[in-house]
Amino acid sequence: MATSATSSEYPASTHTPRYLTGDAAGIQEFLDKFDVFLFDCDGVLWSGDHLFPGTNETLEMLRRKGKQVVFVTNNSTKSRADYNKKLTALGIPSNTEEIFSSSYSASIYISRILSLPPNKRKVFVIGETGIEQELASENDIASGDASTLLDPEVGVVLVGLDFHINYFKLALAYHYVRRGAVFLATNIDSTLPNSGTLFPGAGSMSAPLIMMLGKEPTSLGKPNQAMMDAIEGKFRFDRSRACMVGDRANTDIRFGIEGRLGGTLGVLTGVSSKEEFVEGDVRPKVYLDRLADLLIVDQDR
Amino acid sequence: MATSATSSEYPASTHTPRYLTGDAAGIQEFLDKFDVFLFDCDGVLWSGDHLFPGTNETLEMLRRKGKQVVFVTNNSTKSRADYNKKLTALGIPSNTEEIFSSSYSASIYISRILSLPPNKRKVFVIGETGIEQELASENDIASGDASTLLDPEVGVVLVGLDFHINYFKLALAYHYVRRGAVFLATNIDSTLPNSGTLFPGAGSMSAPLIMMLGKEPTSLGKPNQAMMDAIEGKFRFDRSRACMVGDRANTDIRFGIEGRLGGTLGVLTGVSSKEEFVEGDVRPKVYLDRLADLLIVDQDR
Incomplete structure (x- = not known):
């Protein structure tokens, strides 16, 4: 139902996304490709006020492997500090510097990109x-x-x-x-x-x-690339070594594709269905039943 | 700037509107054709809080000749009784039954046309x-x-x-x-x-x-025909003997043309210019510099 100002002229996906649930070798190969993971939150890490099982363990595993974790949200009512409190209340260890909200995106755009x-x-x-x-x-x-x-x-x-x-x-x-x-x-x-x-x-x-x-x-929010530019301005990462993780093909996955990130990971715990990921116009490179399926490679547990 | 849901597929006007200011014979012929005059208000009878000179005399002349006068307004914040008070405050003799507002139009549509x-x-x-x-x-x-x-x-x-x-x-x-x-x-x-x-x-x-x-x-407002249907439902007039008077080609005049009224009269005291009336896609049948130019035929003054 959400309206998008993003161009719909971007070429439609034609590849077959790789299904990684249960595929330890495939997941290991996938993780090795990236230094930065951008996370959509609701539908990926939690739903409403319900934290998905394994969310914290997955984030900890990624941090232990030296990955940069960024929480990307279109929520505009909260400052990053407020949003960090929300993550803490849900039981997710995080710090304000890992949070990128549309309100912060707007602030950066106005102060650093617009010439007023x-x-x-x-x-x-x-x-x-x-x-x-x-x-x-x-x-x-x-x-x-x-x-x-x-x-x-x-x-x-x-x-x-x-x-x-x-x-x-x-x-x-x-x-x-x-x-x-x-x-x-x-x-x-x-x-x-x-x-x-x-x-x-x-x-x-x-x-x-x-x-x-x-x-x-x-x-200044997903899927518009003004937000990706602001994220890159802050974290200064190599786009080819970054992966966008999300549950919505048309916003999250599109955001990663149009941002020319190295990877896109779809999860089936939110809005988009397997059919949408596999047959739709906007497809992730890989997909999982749930984010915590990444833990299959966590040998340190 | 106003958005219109009216179809833009209605055939564009091609005739040359007749200019009646100063043409006593033409005005007499025009008046004889109609029993009912539907008036847009702001830009025709007054502008803001300023009553145009001759407005009252023109309305009185029409009434004396037995014409039905209807004030048609998209104003939705006022009831007809409230709007009648506004006309009275501006110095225009009127009664509530002559007023057709978009709020009244909606009321009629809901109670008599919708089958709930x-x-x-x-x-x-x-x-x-x-x-x-x-x-x-x-x-x-x-x-x-x-x-x-x-x-x-x-x-x-x-x-x-x-x-x-x-x-x-x-x-x-x-x-x-x-x-x-x-x-x-x-x-x-x-x-x-x-x-x-x-x-x-x-x-x-x-x-x-x-x-x-x-x-x-x-x-339920101009230029949408649901309003014309509601007006006809109340006054039960012969559309071929009715004339819409207005200052805006794209709302008032369009409203009369698409309602298949016998006449449309444009006045140049509001939004549309002479060029718009004469060369535009939506043209009145006749036009005047100002409404009070009709008084040229008022032999009883």
Whole structure:
């Protein structure tokens, strides 16, 4: 149901993905190819509030082998520190530096990639406090309070998931973009993941602005490559030695393919089915029933 | 900037509209052809809060000649009674029965045209109190309060302009349509008219739902013909003896042409230019510099 601004003109997959569950030699060969693993979280490491068995052991095994682990999430409501607390609460050892959220992605994009003139450096945010916390360290934030007059220094409008979206915020954002502000979105998922798709996502916050303006925002979340560029900017890894791990062909796996990573690993504990991985237009290079199937090679346990 | 769900496949106009300003014989001939005049309001009778000179005299002349006058507005925040107060405040003599708003159009459509089963008759409204007042006389309204659980009797979701739009209302509306409720909009204008297009319109309230659902609502406002059907249902006029008067080719004039009315009259006191009326794809049959130019035939003054 999620809308994607990523080009659908990318060539469709034609290869047959390799099924690695139970194949110790194949898994060993696979692991040896990569130094960095980028993880989608919900549907791969856990589902909702339920941690999958073996998640921690798998992450520990990868770290023990010297792999860099990065948690990549389109969640825009939390700062990296908040998201780290969520991982800790779920029982996953992690640190803030391993987390790459769409709010952080947006912060990096604005401060390091956009060239804003000195008098246009403020960011008007539609979103929760996590975005503002992440941005505040490197950027000026313009207030969205009803008490604020239009701020002439706003050069960016950034739209994420906002449980307090209102008419006034939409009118201000529209005004700023019409006056020349850059139109950004943390991500463009129309609904929240794993909510039974009951709740509007960040993309739905942008929808009124897209209709009024007649143009799309630049998205800083998966599957858009602006996020991959920001990840590479931070971790400075060799893309050919990196693997994207995810449960959704059309977002996670696409993100890895279009980012020209060396590997893509699909798992069947989330949204996409085996048929989608094996016969779809966007296929991972390898796939597993579940992430913990990697543990078959863990000789140190 | 407004988005229209009306088919753009309607054949483009090729005739040369007749210019009637100063042409007493032409105006007399024009007036004799019609019993009913449907008026767009802003840009025709007034602009913002400024009544055009001669508006009242023109309306009085038409009434004196026995013409039915109908004020047709996409305004969805006001009930007809409220809108009548607005006309009175502007100094225009009128009565509630002459007013046809998109909120009233929606009310008629729901109660008389939709066939809802007895246990699905409630309407969930995103909009201001004017819509609810208009609906309440003929329909049950479901509450949008945060205290309300999902109401199994909701069979319709109606979206209009709502200055109190919020996340919870959008989530409820999405849920109801996913469960089978009919998806309606009072109108689909993306921005408000005559606000310097600074403010989001009713269409922008529907935009998140359109993105989430992947489908458009049925619109009960101009230029959609569901509104013309509702007007005809109420006034029971001969379409060949009716004329639509408006300032916007693409909404007002299109509304009259696609409704197969006998006449369309464009005025140059609003959005569309002379060039648009004379050379555009959607052209009125006749046009005037201003509505009050009709007074040239008023022998009784």
